[in-house]
Amino acid sequence: MFMPTIKDVARLAEVSTATVSRVLNGNGYVHSETKERVAEAIKQLNYRPNDVARILFKGRSKMIALFVPDIMNPYFPELARAVEDMTNQHGFTFVLCNTDDDLNKEITYLEALKQKSLDGIIVVSSTMTEEYIQNIDVPVIALDRILHRSMASVTVNNREGSRQAVQYLKDLGCQRIAHISGPEQASNANQRLEGYLDVVKEESWFKKSYIEPGEYHFEEAKKATERLLTRHPEIDGLFVANDLMGVGAIKAAEALGIKIPDQLSVIAFDGITLGETTTPTLTTMAQPIYKIGARAAELLIQQIENQYHEAQSEEFTVELVERDSTRRKEDHP
Amino acid sequence: MFMPTIKDVARLAEVSTATVSRVLNGNGYVHSETKERVAEAIKQLNYRPNDVARILFKGRSKMIALFVPDIMNPYFPELARAVEDMTNQHGFTFVLCNTDDDLNKEITYLEALKQKSLDGIIVVSSTMTEEYIQNIDVPVIALDRILHRSMASVTVNNREGSRQAVQYLKDLGCQRIAHISGPEQASNANQRLEGYLDVVKEESWFKKSYIEPGEYHFEEAKKATERLLTRHPEIDGLFVANDLMGVGAIKAAEALGIKIPDQLSVIAFDGITLGETTTPTLTTMAQPIYKIGARAAELLIQQIENQYHEAQSEEFTVELVERDSTRRKEDHP
DNA sequence: CTGAAAGCGCTAACAC
DNA sequence: GTGTTAGCGCTTTCAG
Numbered sequence: 001m002f003m004p005t006i007k008d009v010a011r012l013a014e015v016s017t018a019t020v021s022r023v024l025n026g027n028g029y030v031h032s033e034t035k036e037r038v039a040e041a042i043k044q045l046n047y048r049p050n051d052v053a054r055i056l057f058k059g060r061s062k063m064i065a066l067f068v069p070d071i072m073n074p075y076f077p078e079l080a081r082a083v084e085d086m087t088n089q090h091g092f093t094f095v096l097c098n099t100d101d102d103l104n105k106e107i108t109y110l111e112a113l114k115q116k117s118l119d120g121i122i123v124v125s126s127t128m129t130e131e132y133i134q135n136i137d138v139p140v141i142a143l144d145r146i147l148h149r150s151m152a153s154v155t156v157n158n159r160e161g162s163r164q165a166v167q168y169l170k171d172l173g174c175q176r177i178a179h180i181s182g183p184e185q186a187s188n189a190n191q192r193l194e195g196y197l198d199v200v201k202e203e204s205w206f207k208k209s210y211i212e213p214g215e216y217h218f219e220e221a222k223k224a225t226e227r228l229l230t231r232h233p234e235i236d237g238l239f240v241a242n243d244l245m246g247v248g249a250i251k252a253a254e255a256l257g258i259k260i261p262d263q264l265s266v267i268a269f270d271g272i273t274l275g276e277t278t279t280p281t282l283t284t285m286a287q288p289i290y291k292i293g294a295r296a297a298e299l300l301i302q303q304i305e306n307q308y309h310e311a312q313s314e315e316f317t318v319e320l321v322e323r324d325s326t327r328r329k330e331d332h333p
Numbered sequence: 334m335f336m337p338t339i340k341d342v343a344r345l346a347e348v349s350t351a352t353v354s355r356v357l358n359g360n361g362y363v364h365s366e367t368k369e370r371v372a373e374a375i376k377q378l379n380y381r382p383n384d385v386a387r388i389l390f391k392g393r394s395k396m397i398a399l400f401v402p403d404i405m406n407p408y409f410p411e412l413a414r415a416v417e418d419m420t421n422q423h424g425f426t427f428v429l430c431n432t433d434d435d436l437n438k439e440i441t442y443l444e445a446l447k448q449k450s451l452d453g454i455i456v457v458s459s460t461m462t463e464e465y466i467q468n469i470d471v472p473v474i475a476l477d478r479i480l481h482r483s484m485a486s487v488t489v490n491n492r493e494g495s496r497q498a499v500q501y502l503k504d505l506g507c508q509r510i511a512h513i514s515g516p517e518q519a520s521n522a523n524q525r526l527e528g529y530l531d532v533v534k535e536e537s538w539f540k541k542s543y544i545e546p547g548e549y550h551f552e553e554a555k556k557a558t559e560r561l562l563t564r565h566p567e568i569d570g571l572f573v574a575n576d577l578m579g580v581g582a583i584k585a586a587e588a589l590g591i592k593i594p595d596q597l598s599v600i601a602f603d604g605i606t607l608g609e610t611t612t613p614t615l616t617t618m619a620q621p622i623y624k625i626g627a628r629a630a631e632l633l634i635q636q637i638e639n640q641y642h643e644a645q646s647e648e649f650t651v652e653l654v655e656r657d658s659t660r661r662k663e664d665h666p
Numbered sequence: 667c668t669g670a671a672a673g674c675g676c677t678a679a680c681a682c
Numbered sequence: 683g684t685g686t687t688a689g690c691g692c693t694t695t696c697a698g
Contacts, residue, residue, distance in 0.1 A: 049691080052394070078405065273405065278612065351677080
């Protein structure tokens with residue numbers, strides 16, 4: 001199939017390619033009559049400029065990437081959705097890369113994209129080393145998890161939000177509150193753990209073994225919860241570091257015949273739609289997922305378009321969403 | 334930051350750029366000694382060829398796109414995951430585009446990608462018109478849904494699988510079986526509806542109003558199920574056109590106080606992981622999701638690399654996965 | 667206001 | 683075996 005080039009347009013409009021380029025980009029002065037002729041030729045040939053040639057010349061691709069550790073965790077499609085919308089809105093192309101939180105995959109993607117003149121990158125990662133971050137010569141924004149102090153990021157108040165979650169369980173009357181934690185390399189998992197500890201570590205009943213690692217994975221969390229509740233049947237409140245694991249925890253309790261919320265109150269973190277589909281529905285500290293994704297994209301694009309301005313870090317606030325996995329203990333003595 | 338070009342390498346190795354290009358691509362003859370020198374220079378400068386220049390020259394980008402109608406339906410991340418893996422494995426770049434099943438978004442994406450010398454495209458769509466498909470001048474493979482007879486596709490045996498699902502409900506002893514259907518523009522939704530009809534349309538009890546549209550959306554399906562079960566309390570079996578809606582149906586029944594599977598058996602279609610997280614877990618006709626995604630990518634890449642061979646359509650088989658949302662009626666009289 | 671020409675980084679004839 | 687050169691499609695000085 002014939003793909004017209006700028007030369008074809010120039011020939012048809014009887015002008016030079018420079019003039020065509022000028023009307024294409026709205027640069028420089030072009031007599032309105034010639035502009036018309038060019039526009040006419042463009043329409044007639046159904047001409048579209050070749051982006052690749054433009055990118056080669058400019059050295060910039062109008063393309064940004066989002067690295068996510070686990071596309072199967074519904075949190076990330078929701079986030080990706082936001083980034084994509086904002087990206088398109090600004091005329092950029094959006095590339096989604098699933099890294100499995102594997103540094104090798106991250107590096108491979110990074111190299112491949114650099115060779116394509118990628119303009120910027122939004123990263124959700126726990127594994128990227130400081131060294132690699134320094135080497136990336138395009139603007140980077142960390143999302144959801146902090147990678148390094150020096151790097152702009154968009155996150156939520158993980159520690160404070162977690163404190164609120166655990167406090168909420170206490171206020172409900174829970175006497176023994178345990179925690180299913182995320183991977184320790186993930187900054188947000190650590191912050192959520194800290195928030196939990198802030199509230200419980202001075203309690204006389206608190207034990208280290210009330211913390212079980214769930215790696216932000218459904219199956220892992222299911223197993224962790226099973227271990228936890230078997231070993232510690234006295235647990236009556238559970239704070240789970242994310243919703244995906246929260247659902248796993250619910251399934252595990254169910255399998256053990258433990259009634260939620262009657263015998264055990266469960267609260268998680270994230271606020272993904274999945275939490276509304278379980279039985280019981282999952283109480284959670286909800287992030288403004290769409291907002292933080294959109295904001296990260298916005299900041300990145302700002303930083304790309306206006307080289308001077310260093311992006312600032314921003315922190316959003318989570319909000320308690322009460323659903324059916326938690327209940328006041330007095331209600332059912 | 335300094336990005337070395339092929340010229341820098343040539344200068345350092347004291348050869349011409351052509352020679353560098355030859356060792357880069359393994360083309361033509363290069364004396365092993367000079368090859369060494371060039372390799373050394375490449376390493377020393379940490380040189381990586383600029384893909385954009387290559388793409389401009391070749392007119393091909395080694396990039397393929399996957400269009401999905403709804404990134405928030407977990408079926409699509411699972412599919413995307415497969416396409417991505419296969420794509421990377423073949424050294425292609427993968428771009429995921431969320432279209433909301435909106436023809437305008439599809440067209441916008443298509444135009445943008447064409448300008449970037451996109452090599453091929455995998456499409457899950459119900460809205461693309463035949464006219465547009467003909468206009469796409471790169472290889473296209475339809476996935477999950479058929480768009481046009483003339484177009485290669487990778488799908489599953491929707492009609493036969495649906496028949497099996499409904500027959501399974503009958504075998505369980507269900508007397509009144511209803512259907513929550515997908516959008517009528519989607520070919521697979523139609524086939525699933527046909528499969529349902531194949532089994533029930535001759536039944537004396539069958540009524541048109543046993544079919545409610547759920548549009549492949551969670552909320553929509555919830556409402557549809559509520560309407561259906563309120564109007565027809567005699568329903569004791571429900572075949573839902575996909576798992577996402579199946580979960581909605583379970584929630585709706587729950588809200589109405591209808592016990593699953595005691596009073597109502599529910600079976601859906603797709604086999605996404607989400608179906609394992611609900612209570613009760615969801616019986617389903619499982620697609621080999623990863624396989625069909627990977628296969629579609631494989632076929633597309635074959636077609637791209639070997640211009641002659643027209644891709645064939647392929648149909649995979651779904652498989653009954655019995656979980657807790659269905660039960661033999663005699664078990665609990 | 668418009669055109670000629672150089673060049674973004676790379677590859678592929680075509681010479682030698 | 684290796685170098686020279688044209689050119690992929692576009693933008694942008696620089697002249698005029």
